[in-house]
Amino acid sequence: MKRVNRDFLKFILLSVxxxxxxxxxxxxxxxxxxxxxxxxxxxxxxxxxxxxxxxxGSSFGSNxxxxxxxxxxxxxxxxxxxxxxxxxxxxxxxxxxxxxxxQIVLYRISDGQNGVSIHYTxxxxxxxNSIDLMYAQYSLSNGNVLIGKRGSNFDGAIDLSNTFGNxxxxxxxxxxxxxKFDFTDTVYLFLLSDVNSNWGIRYVxxxxxxxxxxxxxxxxxxxxxxxxxYKIPGKVSVNSYVxxxxxxxxxxxxxxxxxxxxxxxxxxxxxLSLKKTGLSDVSGIMPDEWGKFAIGTxxxxxxxxxxGKFAYSxxxxxxxxxATLGEVFYVELGKSFGNTSVFGKYQKIIGYYEERDALYxxxxxxxxxxxxxxxxxxxxxxxxxxxxKPILNIEFNLWW
Amino acid sequence: xxxxxxxANKSSKFLIIFFVVFIFVTLTGCMKLLNLQVPDGVxxxxxxxxxxxxxxxxxxxxxQVDAYTFTLPSASITYAKTSSGDxxxxxxxxxxxxxxxxxxxxxxxxxxxxxxxxxxxxxxxTIYATPxxxxxxxxxxxxxxxxxxxxxxxxxxFNDWALETMMYDATNNIYYLEKSVTLTDPTVQYKMARKxxxxxxxxxxxxxxxxxxxxxxxxxxxxxxxxxxxxxxxxPKFSVLTCKLKxxx
Numbered sequence: 001m002k003r004v005n006r007d008f009l010k011f012i013l014l015s016v017x018x019x020x021x022x023x024x025x026x027x028x029x030x031x032x033x034x035x036x037x038x039x040x041x042x043x044x045x046x047x048x049x050x051x052x053x054x055x056x057g058s059s060f061g062s063n064x065x066x067x068x069x070x071x072x073x074x075x076x077x078x079x080x081x082x083x084x085x086x087x088x089x090x091x092x093x094x095x096x097x098x099x100x101x102x103q104i105v106l107y108r109i110s111d112g113q114n115g116v117s118i119h120y121t122x123x124x125x126x127x128x129n130s131i132d133l134m135y136a137q138y139s140l141s142n143g144n145v146l147i148g149k150r151g152s153n154f155d156g157a158i159d160l161s162n163t164f165g166n167x168x169x170x171x172x173x174x175x176x177x178x179x180k181f182d183f184t185d186t187v188y189l190f191l192l193s194d195v196n197s198n199w200g201i202r203y204v205x206x207x208x209x210x211x212x213x214x215x216x217x218x219x220x221x222x223x224x225x226x227x228x229x230y231k232i233p234g235k236v237s238v239n240s241y242v243x244x245x246x247x248x249x250x251x252x253x254x255x256x257x258x259x260x261x262x263x264x265x266x267x268x269x270x271x272l273s274l275k276k277t278g279l280s281d282v283s284g285i286m287p288d289e290w291g292k293f294a295i296g297t298x299x300x301x302x303x304x305x306x307x308g309k310f311a312y313s314x315x316x317x318x319x320x321x322x323a324t325l326g327e328v329f330y331v332e333l334g335k336s337f338g339n340t341s342v343f344g345k346y347q348k349i350i351g352y353y354e355e356r357d358a359l360y361x362x363x364x365x366x367x368x369x370x371x372x373x374x375x376x377x378x379x380x381x382x383x384x385x386x387x388x389k390p391i392l393n394i395e396f397n398l399w400w
Numbered sequence: 401x402x403x404x405x406x407x408a409n410k411s412s413k414f415l416i417i418f419f420v421v422f423i424f425v426t427l428t429g430c431m432k433l434l435n436l437q438v439p440d441g442v443x444x445x446x447x448x449x450x451x452x453x454x455x456x457x458x459x460x461x462x463x464q465v466d467a468y469t470f471t472l473p474s475a476s477i478t479y480a481k482t483s484s485g486d487x488x489x490x491x492x493x494x495x496x497x498x499x500x501x502x503x504x505x506x507x508x509x510x511x512x513x514x515x516x517x518x519x520x521x522x523x524x525x526t527i528y529a530t531p532x533x534x535x536x537x538x539x540x541x542x543x544x545x546x547x548x549x550x551x552x553x554x555x556x557x558f559n560d561w562a563l564e565t566m567m568y569d570a571t572n573n574i575y576y577l578e579k580s581v582t583l584t585d586p587t588v589q590y591k592m593a594r595k596x597x598x599x600x601x602x603x604x605x606x607x608x609x610x611x612x613x614x615x616x617x618x619x620x621x622x623x624x625x626x627x628x629x630x631x632x633x634x635x636p637k638f639s640v641l642t643c644k645l646k647x648x649x
Contacts, residue, residue, distance in 0.1 A: 288436050
């Protein structure tokens, strides 16, 4: 399997774009975004202006679909699909595609990629130009067979899944770097659950504690990884879970350190969650002696035309940005007045020794035929930035 | 009767209890309710103490340097690959000061592992802090011996952002650069780095915080333009970066 040539892809794409525009039904829409920003956090206010221009187009024929987006004069993303049942060919530019359908998800593609996929039911072949990966997936009636190439290494996987009455049993065998003939490069998965996944146990076993799966969301690092859950659906829904991981040579200590136990409760607009990670760091009865834990609650409401949410959490780590014990207060409020909408949110973190406040406010004017103006103050990413950033943005969005 | 039945409903009870607890906790907060606070003092926190200060992490006042100091084994810091995408490793710590209801916590102070001689297991880093200079959430007032070794570079609008080596004054333990330029704009923006390719990014310093990313820089407004000599000074013990005109001395 040869890596797809970038120039060849460009040629195909541009040729079809030209043909589509001249011969077939073709529709386009245009949009532009102007952002004026002033950052008052610097000693001297820093002002910037950015402009972006987009064209989105689509063309449909009996045997093909084309869609694309241009930023300025360059192609931002596009997808061209040819269909001649049962054969299909799709060419991608900056598209999220090609996540494998096996239990472990050996290849997850979460960013826009360039490449090609070829489909001849039940076989699909995915080739990527922007990452060094290509693989073939053969779909069985109860599973999948995968053969992949990552750089100079080859992977193989087979997964099978069956239901027996109310039970569902699934298993997968993955062998990475098959060409190196090292059996420690293998990963096994066993899954037993009810057919609705209201309860289940998932067990991942690997001989190596140092291996990882390069494109998979499945993290390794331990010989044994177990996730078990039990859900009670209903007016008050309950989701309880136990996650743990351990190595063959240190089962007791690993279980003591790594086991995570939690329960989530939801009732109407109210939620409550409790989680404890590890037991080895518990040294007393006060919360600062409990080690890692999290208690969280939230309430969403509608009152006097306002939509809002209160949330409170207490634990260690207190927040993504605060590693110590602490608590987080969060409130958001939004309301629409005809074509005008306002939204604001505030977060206060009280840590063991740090207090941080973050604030964001936004007014959106949408009373125009083909435009929208947004005025915002502050930084909206409270998860990564825990302080107020005095940044004023005015954004004009136009489309026609 | 209808109201009574509804009230007896378990779900309603759950909701009422939740609201009572929620309002109580929201108004008070567990941290204040349980008086979970660090005792007064100056501390160093990092991975070795899981960012929770203990009595062993207290800094002591050293009259010779007129600052609080703390000696930390360099192996106590956990070094991780940097965001620079290279084989550069950095770790970090913070200094916190709490006294009479005033709390100041420094921003993350990054330590560049490649600049330390970690071949010796006894390698230590001396951390310095002056609470009077410290600014909450900034690096100012806090520094360490790692920053007193190796080269520092500085660039800005005065040299079209081409990093230049700073000189080291061993007597006063400061890095400096004197640069004769012709200013057309009185606003001078500048920033320091550890290497000429700006890496590791966590050690870019704008006088406020390390890890000063793209578009974040220090600003000096010159009282005059045309031919001037700019003097940049960096005190690595306390992360103080200044710019002034030579004529002002």
